Amino acid sequence: MEAAVVTASHGAMGSLIAKLGDLLTAEYKLLKGAKGQILFLKAELESMHVFLKKISDTEQPDEQDKCWAKEVRELSYDIEDSVSEFMLRVEHKSSYKPHGFMGFINRSTKLLTTMNIRHDIAKEFEGLKVRVVEVRERRMRYQQTNDVAPRTTNTTIDLRLLAMYAEASGLVGMDGPTDELIQLMGGEDELMVLSIVGFGGLGKTTLANEIYCKLQGEFQCRAFVSVSQKPNIRKLLRTMLSQVGFVAPMDTNMEIWEETEFISALRKFLLKQRYLIVIDDIWEAFAWDIIRCALPESINGSRVLITTRIETVARGCCAKNIECVYKMKALSDQDSRSLFFKRIFGSEDGCPPYLKETCMLYLGIYPEDYTIEKNDLTRRWIAEDTNCNGEVMSCKVHDMMLDLILHKSQEENFVTVIDDIQDMTGQQDKIHRLSLSLGGTVGDRVAGCVQLSQTRTLAIFGTSSYLPPFQLFKYLRVLGIEITVQSYPPLLLDFTEIHHLFQLRYLKIVAKGHEVVLPSKIGSMQQLETFEINATIKLSKGQSFRELPSDIVHLSRLSHLIIPYDIILPNGIDIPWTQVLKGSWRWIIQLHNLYDLHLFVKQVLEEDVGILAQLPSVINLELFIKGTPEDKIIIHGSGFPVLKHFQFSCSRISCLAFVAGAMPKLEIKLELRFNARGWDRYGAAPTGTEHLSSLREIYVCIGGT
Incomplete structure (x- = not known):
């Protein structure tokens, strides 16, 4: 039986059809008219699902087919939201069974309430049936052909997929370049800088990592840092300090250090050390000009290895030893395809194509250079009825691959990524999954201008402590807030309004140095499966800190509870x-x-x-x-x-x-x-x-x- 999951190309259709089948069972005791409407909907949607499967296998579908596919996907999300809400309302009313005279009164009241719910749902399904018929008839009015164009057999693999071969590429021609560069790095006691250059996805990072792992035992201290297109030099220098083993003196607040203080600390610490530093993915010479100020030119046999796509940058970094520039060669398209699927799914046939695409596009939720933990990603997948298996514990998405993911996500309206909150005002489509990477102060008015009630995932990353009004979200399933900068004094983050998110399954709050106000009761969030928090907790009633809501023990579906040790x-x-x-x-x-x-x-x-x-x-x-x-x-x-x-x-x-x-x-x-x-x-x-x-x-x- 095909998995009832939510995917990028099929929308919520698989999950929806399964839920419609569940509604027809005796448990929900639907009115006769509602059953007929559900049978009609299920039959119509199954036909539409077949169409979505065909078009997802078509390499260059007709524009009219693409337009109708988008409309069908949006329809599936809307109907699934309504069906899920009804199912949860009925389950909630059926779970409480009091006894005695008051029990009789409560059961009588519940019976009337449940009947009202069933009448409401009958009306709701009548309206949904009208929408399905309208979508079908629109298709028939403008249809020129009954079939989706057949799948082409000539497949061209976008070279950007090469970016994903990462460590797996060690199986394809890495030994020669590794040995060659290691030999080049030997000999002299003076500081030596080497560059690996080549276009994105050739395996520069993989090669640098292979060398780093093989040689790290020969050096007293070492660091491996990534620069990327928009470098945060201060963060990069601090990461280098941490990796080489620097420990700040007591009562030192490194949070307020300037770049010059990090550079000075690095120079002083590395001066008498034999160090190995890998600077990955440098895009512009100015970044290297700053970083090299932190690297003393001592005579200890230290080595610096740089990766870049730009030859002028590579040569600029190795100005004293131009022969230390190594140019990468490309893999074949077939090797790239094999390595990509093996890396992500274990084998080329390990995951259905529509799930491969969905799992890949979900990575667009995370910002560039974010280390994605397998368990965290899997829990988000499960919370959205999307699941892919794999053995990788964590990963980073190559920036070229991320560009491809974001382009495809926009095309499928799967993930909406916002770096500037003002950009939300221009959103025309419904937002199903929203990823915000924010910094600075943000006003509430912008979020209020956008329809967010049907958003299923909200992920916020960055330095801003902005939280959108949670009452705007009705069908939210995944809520992840990760604020990367501590606040002095601690800022108050108000999460008291999340108690109405009755479909929430995943809740993650990481905000060190902030005070998070939780609702005093969260028993209404019966779908919650994952609850992770790393912040100072404060309940909305009273002034008690480090205390969980008392009714958390009644969350029967809770599978992952990750909290600070002093809770x-x-x-x-x-x-x-x-x-x-x-x-x-x-x-x-x-x-x-x-x-x-x-x-x-x-x-x-x-x-x-x-x-x-x-x-x-x-x-x-x-x-x-x-x-x-x-x-x-x-x-x-x-x-x-x-x-x-x-x-x-x-x-x-x-x-x-x-x-x-x-x-x-x-x-x-x-x-x-x-x-x-x-x-x-x-x-x-x-x-x-x-x-x-x-x-x-x-x-x-x-x-x-």
């Missing part, structure tokens, strides 16, 4: 996670769908481990204990039924033992990190790992200080 538990009597006491986290076993859990605690008792062992769905568990456990930590055979990955970290270990039958599904990896000093006083090494019968890999890191 107060919902019913833990003001017991923070860093001071876990007996019974304080018993509430967590109510999260039956939770399968990824990270805990940072000061203390763990044997009973606490027993509580965690009852979680039926946890696949990945990472347990970090800051102190020395008072109790023995014994993993019995009756718990953790589906756990596949377990990471245990402890500053001082007392006793960790695995009993026969423990963690029967633990197969991917067991990671143990602890300090062995004082075993004679605190305990002994972990025991019983031989009982982990399914385990394929074990990693142990032992300290001694």
Whole structure:
């Protein structure tokens, strides 16, 4: 059976048809007239879905076909929003079942309310049927041919796809260039600058990374940084400082440093070091002119490797050694195609074409040079009924590939990317997914001028603390806010209005140095699957900080809860996670769908481990204990039924033992990190790992200080 997913080329059609089928079941008890209308809609939409599949396989479709396909996609989004709202309203009314006389009154009231809902939905489907008929008749009026043009067989691969071969290209002709450049980098003790030059997507970054990985052990310190078309020199210099191992003195606030202070700190730190620095993707000479000021020309055998598309920049960086400019050669089109699909989907046949396109276009949500974490991307996909599998843990999108993605996203009206909030006023199409990369102060009036009620994803990145009015969004499924600059004093970010987002499935708030005001109750957000926050939390009622809304334990679909270590538990009597006491986290076993859990605690008792062992769905568990456990930590055979990955970290270990039958599904990896000093006083090494019968890999890191 074909997956019921949302895609770029088919819109919400697959998901919609599946939901219409669900509505016909006895659970929803529709009125007779509504059932007939749903059957009609389902039949019509299935025919339209076939058309969308055909046109998505057509390389150069007719303009009229493209126009109708766009109209059908927009129709599918509108109808799916209405259907989802109705289904959730019925489910909500059916979930509460009081008893006694008041129960009778409440059930009678609910019956009248539910009947009203069903009459409303019957009227709604009557209107939707009219819209579908109008779209069909418009197609028939202007149709010149009954069939979409056949798919052409001569396929030309855009060379911009070469940008995605990244590390996989090491399998295609990388050994020769790598060895040649390594040999070129040898010898002299003076600082040497080398450049790799070639047009976008040839593998310059991959080649530089190969060399960096092979040679990094020969240098005392190293850094690998990307410049890009719009360089943030201050951020780049700070990243270099961090990577080479610089630690700022106590009470130093690097947030207020100017570029000159970063340059001075780098020069002083690197002066007596043998360093290896890779400066990736330089576009203009002025960026290199600033960066080179931070690189002392000492006689320690240091090396700087640069990648660029522009030969004059490459030569300018290597003015003293013009022979140190290496020109890249292109791969064949066939190799580029194979590497692209292997890199993204594991093989050329690993993912249906329409899903390949959808998953690729969703990357346009993220800004240039953003490190995209696999888990974060997957959770967003799932929240939008779009899912692609893969083994890559994180990635960055090449700027040429990003240009292609954004062009295609605009053509399909899949993702709308805004860098200047004023640009929103010119938006003509409905916005389904909105990505804002903002800086500075932004006014609320602009957002109010645009229709946002049907937006499904809102992603905000950048330095601005602007939040659009959440009441403008009705059908939002994904909300991600990532503010990259801390505020002194902390700014207040108001999220109290998100409680009405009844379809929200994914919520991520990253705003270090800011105070985030959450609603005191979020129980109405029953669809929420992912909740991640990294900020100071404040509830809308009262002045309590670091406290989650108390009714979060009633979110039955919550699968991913990612919060700071010092958050107060919902019913833990003001017991923070860093001071876990007996019974304080018993509430967590109510999260039956939770399968990824990270805990940072000061203390763990044997009973606490027993509580965690009852979680039926946890696949990945990472347990970090800051102190020395008072109790023995014994993993019995009756718990953790589906756990596949377990990471245990402890500053001082007392006793960790695995009993026969423990963690029967633990197969991917067991990671143990602890300090062995004082075993004679605190305990002994972990025991019983031989009982982990399914385990394929074990990693142990032992300290001694």
